[in-house]
Amino acid sequence: MRRLALTILPIASLALPGCVGTLVDVATAPVKVVSKGVDLATTSQSESDEKRGREIRRREERLAKLERDYEKQLDECEEGSRRACDDARDTYAEMQQILPTIPVEPEDD
Numbered sequence: 001m002r003r004l005a006l007t008i009l010p011i012a013s014l015a016l017p018g019c020v021g022t023l024v025d026v027a028t029a030p031v032k033v034v035s036k037g038v039d040l041a042t043t044s045q046s047e048s049d050e051k052r053g054r055e056i057r058r059r060e061e062r063l064a065k066l067e068r069d070y071e072k073q074l075d076e077c078e079e080g081s082r083r084a085c086d087d088a089r090d091t092y093a094e095m096q097q098i099l100p101t102i103p104v105e106p107e108d109d
């Protein structure tokens with residue numbers, strides 16, 4: 001019996017580190033999953049800043065397009081196009097809605 005124990009003990013000790021490693025992996029897996037979920041669910045400050053910057057640029061581009069359209073519509077309106085006058089009024093209203101959402105750049109001294 002003692003001889004069997006002496007034979008099994010070295011074999012068992014070789015298998016034990018693998019078991020312990022597996023137990024550690026199993027025990028830490030939920031923590032890793034939760035932390036990965038938190039990383040995906042939260043937005044870093046730089047990501048938030050980039051998103052805000054993209055949104056501001058999108059609004060600035062829209063405003064620039066509206067200003068070009070408005071100028072053309074005013075020219076056509078002055079030439080007597082009633083439709084262009086109506087379009088110019090609508091375009092101006094949209095421009096007025098976008099303007100407050102675009103931050104003003106500070107003037108260089």
